[in-house]
Amino acid sequence: MKLFPLFADLRGRRVLVVGGGAVAERKVKSLLSSEARVTVGSPTLTDTLRTHAQQHQIDYVEGYFEPKWLEAAWLVIAATDDRELNCRIAALASDRRVFINVVDDPALSTFQVPSIVDRAPLTIAISSAGHAPVLARRVRERIESLFDHSIGALASLAARYRPSIRKARPDLRQRREFYDWLLDGPVSAALRQQQPQQAEQLLMTALSEPLASPQGRVILVGAGPGDPGLLTLNALRALNEADVILHDRLVSPAILDLARRDAVQIEVGKNPGENHDHTQARIHALMLNHARQGQLVVRVKGGDAFVFGRGGEELEFLREHDVPYEVVPGVTAALACAAYAGIPLTHRDYAQSVRLATAHCRQDTLPDELASMLHEKQTLAFYMAVSQLEWLEQALLKHGKPGDTPFAIIENGTRPEQRVLHGNLEGMAGAAREHKIVSPAMVLIGEVTALAPKLEWFGTRAAAGEADLLHEPGSRSEADSLIACA
Numbered sequence: 001m002k003l004f005p006l007f008a009d010l011r012g013r014r015v016l017v018v019g020g021g022a023v024a025e026r027k028v029k030s031l032l033s034s035e036a037r038v039t040v041g042s043p044t045l046t047d048t049l050r051t052h053a054q055q056h057q058i059d060y061v062e063g064y065f066e067p068k069w070l071e072a073a074w075l076v077i078a079a080t081d082d083r084e085l086n087c088r089i090a091a092l093a094s095d096r097r098v099f100i101n102v103v104d105d106p107a108l109s110t111f112q113v114p115s116i117v118d119r120a121p122l123t124i125a126i127s128s129a130g131h132a133p134v135l136a137r138r139v140r141e142r143i144e145s146l147f148d149h150s151i152g153a154l155a156s157l158a159a160r161y162r163p164s165i166r167k168a169r170p171d172l173r174q175r176r177e178f179y180d181w182l183l184d185g186p187v188s189a190a191l192r193q194q195q196p197q198q199a200e201q202l203l204m205t206a207l208s209e210p211l212a213s214p215q216g217r218v219i220l221v222g223a224g225p226g227d228p229g230l231l232t233l234n235a236l237r238a239l240n241e242a243d244v245i246l247h248d249r250l251v252s253p254a255i256l257d258l259a260r261r262d263a264v265q266i267e268v269g270k271n272p273g274e275n276h277d278h279t280q281a282r283i284h285a286l287m288l289n290h291a292r293q294g295q296l297v298v299r300v301k302g303g304d305a306f307v308f309g310r311g312g313e314e315l316e317f318l319r320e321h322d323v324p325y326e327v328v329p330g331v332t333a334a335l336a337c338a339a340y341a342g343i344p345l346t347h348r349d350y351a352q353s354v355r356l357a358t359a360h361c362r363q364d365t366l367p368d369e370l371a372s373m374l375h376e377k378q379t380l381a382f383y384m385a386v387s388q389l390e391w392l393e394q395a396l397l398k399h400g401k402p403g404d405t406p407f408a409i410i411e412n413g414t415r416p417e418q419r420v421l422h423g424n425l426e427g428m429a430g431a432a433r434e435h436k437i438v439s440p441a442m443v444l445i446g447e448v449t450a451l452a453p454k455l456e457w458f459g460t461r462a463a464a465g466e467a468d469l470l471h472e473p474g475s476r477s478e479a480d481s482l483i484a485c486a
């Protein structure tokens with residue numbers, strides 16, 4: 001069940017609460033704080049409810065439930081401990097298309113009341129659709145501790161000054177910057193220190209200051225190889241502030257989902273076979289145009305922007321055109337794939353250095369460079385190598401790398417569909433073909449990769465079924481095995 005979240009305006013609207021016990025009392029309390037007109041129907045009332053009735057804060061109908069009570073109601077809450085009665089009320093409410101909540105009975109309810117964190121006018125609502133109330137309560141406690149109560153005062157202050165802010169910062173982007181300053185700057189600090197007058201004074205002073213013309217900028221963000229948990233806090237903040245997001249194909253949808261809802265997202269990925277320089281020129285033009293319009297452009301790349309990401313070229317271009325920029329590093333595929341496959345890239349016994357290389361431009365790979373890859377106790381990490389495996393294997397063997405050097409290929413590293421193939425260099429390309437390894441995949445070569453079967457941790461449990469399937473007897477060479485399919 002997936003519920004549609006909704007905040008209802010109950011001011012002046014009739015809500016029927018059936019039941020007059022402690023549970024009903026709690027519900028009435030929150031309904032009254034939303035200024036609903038509450039009718040409580042029940043043979044008896046708690047003392048507090050009785051006081052509410054006497055003070056005309058609620059209307060009280062004394063007696064047992066009657067269907068006509070439903071007539072004027074926008075919402076119904078059934079808070080009786082008589083399940084049969086609750087069922088009847090629920091059926092009648094549904095007939096009349098009136099939303100009903102039967103307390104602690106999601107099956108009978110057509111709406112549920114979330115746990116809330118109340119920082120009025122800010123309300124944070126949490127729901128597990130009734131499936132995991134304990135979890136929802138935990139989440140609520142965590143959020144409670146994240147925001148102290150001054151956030152409510154800040155929201156009220158901002159609400160009071162909204163028209164003046166709008167007038168002083170007519171442009172949407174400037175306005176957003178102003179609100180960011182409100183949230184992060186001295187006004188919020190003053191409120192936290194319980195200095196409301198000082199906070200208001202600071203706000204007024206800021207509003208009367210002349211406005212600098214908006215300046216666009218670019219944040220170059222490395223988003224890691226797929227798992228959104230590998231984003232840095234700075235990357236998340238940039239995604240939340242972006243006006244325009246230019247992203248590569250490799251950036252996973254789960255990460256883009258975290259971006260500000262009204263940011264314009266443009267995929268500028270390079271497809272195989274496309275003229276890459278052409279695409280790169282388009283990316284440069286897009287960054288420049290949007291930044292010159294005063295927008296915050298977030299250029300998101302898979303992994304790290306400076307590792308086979310052409311981030312350097314993009315910065316050179318921006319510097320040439322005087323566009324200010326920032327860089328947020330990301331977890332590069334070699335590091336993340338190794339970690340998620342249980343491969344320590346360096347190890348006191350097996351590897352003293354790591355080499356990040358690409359097998360993509362093989363024409364440019366000089367024999368010298370290959371020769372330097374033969375050192376022992378070195379881990380080689382090849383990007384963009386899937387289509388070059390035959391050549392890579394042959395070239396390394398030809399230059400004298402031993403055929404029994406272990407390798408691991410991590411396909412879709414850090415993602416739920418991650419697969420890890422391992423074996424020996426001699427036969428690597430064949431094994432990858434056999435297991436239909438596709439891009440994106442990281443090729444790691446060196447002694448450390450032999451530790452993968454021992455140290456693997458990611459997705460191994462779910463893996464067994466599929467790995468077995470791929471390991472049907474006779475379907476693989478002796479040299480390799482697929483150790484983990486998430």
Ligand code: SAH
Nearest residue numbers: 225303304309332333383384413440441442
């Ligand atoms: N800037 C990126 C690399 C871009 S080159 C980074 O720092 O990671 C693209 C190559 O990165 C792919 O061909 C593949 O070799 C590697 N890669 C990126 N994401 C990957 C992933 N989730 N799993 C395995 N390899 C990945």
